[in-house]
Amino acid sequence: MSLSFDIWPCFGHRATGTVLRETSDVTLDPALVAAAARRDSHHAHPDHIATLVQQTDTASHLIDGSFSGTTTILDAFHGAWLGVGVSDALDGELVCVDGVIWRVPDTGIPEVADPLATIPFAVAAARAPAELVTYETVPSGMNMSDLGELVGSETHQMIVLRIEGTFRDVVLRSEHRQTPPYRDLDAVLSTDEVRWHFAEWSGVMVGHQFPTAQDGVLIPGIHLHGISSDHLSGGHVREMTVIDAELSWAPADVEVTLSDDGEAVASLDNHQPDQKGMNG
């Protein structure tokens, strides 16, 4: 199936220098087309702009055990300001904060990631244009699901977010490096997850909130990775409760690229009114 549709019609704001195609002919997986076609048009607005998020590979591939790195960190996080990901063979959780990419292996000690290392999955957001960003002070006592409701209740479907401050009851995780043949992610986490508990923790958490009905293309719900202010701890955020924190968030459009061929397979807008070509 060959479809034609507009990609990133409003990306004059994009922070990086990559030239984006106005129109692209791409071959799409029918399931991804279906997911993209269900984009929420409730907020349709002709002046739609959003932060570009580049996602390497699909959530379902990661969940099914596609842990072999095929895209370099340099490519996956090209121009990124914040983001999350995992290392080749699940050898560490990745967190991109203010353009610096950290890897948190099972030691729990973050290190600046090797830009030439390959990875299987990443969600990397360009720096949002200032006019798109909403800032708010997060009430003390908010946990992960409260935070999801806070940003989900009044925002578009897909957002990227950054929360910085002091937290309590923080649980971070990474996992042991895996060896092929890989088990699926649930099986890995059932035996090889490593967790760190912090009564109090200061630092930055970044990530996204994506909608639930995306058929495995996106990781649904709120998803955060963090790194502490002293750069001595970090990882995937399982739990946290806010003591005192500042939140910033922006609407996002997501381009999903399969890591094996670099081809764009899905383009999901927050509220682009036209769904050109999506009916095939």
Ligand SMILES: [Zn+2]
């Ligand atoms: Zn994660």
